[in-house]
Amino acid sequence: xxxxxxxxxxxxxxxxxxxxxxxxxxxxxxxxxxxxxxxxxxxxxxxxxxxxxxxxxxxxxxxxxxxxxxxxxxxxxxxxxxxxxxxxxxxxxxxxxxxxxxxxxxxxx
Amino acid sequence: xxxxxxxxxxxxxxxxxxxxxxxxxxxxxxxxxxxxxxxxxxxxxxxxxxxxxxxxxxxxxxxxxxxxxxxxxxxxxxxxxxxxxxxxxxxxxxxxxxxxxxxxxxxxxxxxxxxx
Numbered sequence: 001x002x003x004x005x006x007x008x009x010x011x012x013x014x015x016x017x018x019x020x021x022x023x024x025x026x027x028x029x030x031x032x033x034x035x036x037x038x039x040x041x042x043x044x045x046x047x048x049x050x051x052x053x054x055x056x057x058x059x060x061x062x063x064x065x066x067x068x069x070x071x072x073x074x075x076x077x078x079x080x081x082x083x084x085x086x087x088x089x090x091x092x093x094x095x096x097x098x099x100x101x102x103x104x105x106x107x108x109x
Numbered sequence: 110x111x112x113x114x115x116x117x118x119x120x121x122x123x124x125x126x127x128x129x130x131x132x133x134x135x136x137x138x139x140x141x142x143x144x145x146x147x148x149x150x151x152x153x154x155x156x157x158x159x160x161x162x163x164x165x166x167x168x169x170x171x172x173x174x175x176x177x178x179x180x181x182x183x184x185x186x187x188x189x190x191x192x193x194x195x196x197x198x199x200x201x202x203x204x205x206x207x208x209x210x211x212x213x214x215x216x217x218x219x220x221x222x223x224x225x
Contacts, residue, residue, distance in 0.1 A: 031211065042199055042216035043152065050211075087151055095207035096165075097214070099151035 002026045004100035006088050011106045016078050020086050020103045022071045028093025034062050034073045035087040037102070043087055046073070075105075083107045112136075113217035115200050121223045124190060130220045132183040132200030140206040141183040142214065143175060144199040152199055158183060159206045190224045197221050 004024045012018040024032070031050040035043035049055055049064035049071060061074040075082055088100040113134045122128050132141065140159050144152035157165035158177040166175075172194075174186040183200055200217040204210070 033213070040197070040221070042218050043214075045213045045215070048211040048213065089151075091212075095212075097154070101151055102149075104149075 002092065002098045004088055004090060004098055006086075006100045006103045008101070009104045009106065011108060012075075012078055014078055014080060014107055014109050017074065017076050018078060018105065020073045020075075020088075020105065022073070022088035022100055024069050024071070024088070024090045024098070024100075026090045026092045026098055029066060030091040030093065030095055032062075032064055032071050033089045033091070033097070034060075034071075035089065036084050037087060038084045046086075078107050080107050080109070113200055113202055113215050115198075115217035115220050117220055118218065119221050119223075121225065122187065122190065123225050124192075126190075127186070127188045129187065130185040130198055130200075130222075132185075132217055133181055134202040134215070135181055136202060136215065137180075138202035138204055138215070139180060140203045141177065142201040142203075143183070143185050144201060144216075146197045146199055146219075156185075157206060164206060187222075190222075192224050195222055195224045 006022045034046040036046050037043040047062035054063045059076045064071045085102040085104050087102045089097045116131045142157050143155040146152045154167050155169045156175045161177045172189045176184040197219045199219045201214040203212050203214050
């Protein structure tokens with residue numbers, strides 16, 4: 001079966017750095033996505049990785065290792081507005097998105 | 110225009126009502142999607158339209174009926190729903206359904222449905 005695992009909840013302090021991990025087992029691989037979703041709102045796209053390595057975009061970075069079936073999202077200089085759920089999703093060999101359950105990130109002052 | 114617009118934002122309906130959710134995008138995307146999302150759960154794919162034709166139906170009950178009148182519009186017709194159908198219904202679009210590029214999904218703000 002297809003499976004994506006990410007922690008249910010994480011807590012971090014404003015101004016700090018947090019790393020949210022995602023491991024996956026899917027039928028094929030055609031890219032990995034990270035989305036941010038604030039409570040009651042739509043998911044918004046953060047990053048896309050299809051090759052191994054680190055993609056940096058401002059305060060957010062995403063890393064991929066295809067051989068390990070592993071990705072992480074790194075958030076730096078945390079702000080209160082970063083409190084949200086972070087969804088990892090993998091596009092499989094049929095170009096279907098398989099979603100993780102999401103990680104709820106709580107930022108404390 | 111880089112938005113997906115959904116209406117209504119909130120909908121309350123009885124189990125005997127007929128209502129529709131609407132979605133519109135003007136990004137020239139040729140793929141449009143309906144997702145259902147329950148609280149604290151990831152989005153669940155319901156339907157996919159590619160070039161205005163239904164390409165995926167994820168075994169969704171017939172009380173949900175999608176319609177794609179043209180490349181910019183996507184509707185979801187609702188009839189005889191159950192209370193367990195209460196959820197956030199998300200519309201999304203992307204350039205295509207299968208692509209070697211990122212083909213990022215752009216989501217609308219969602220329609221929150223409550224079935225009494």
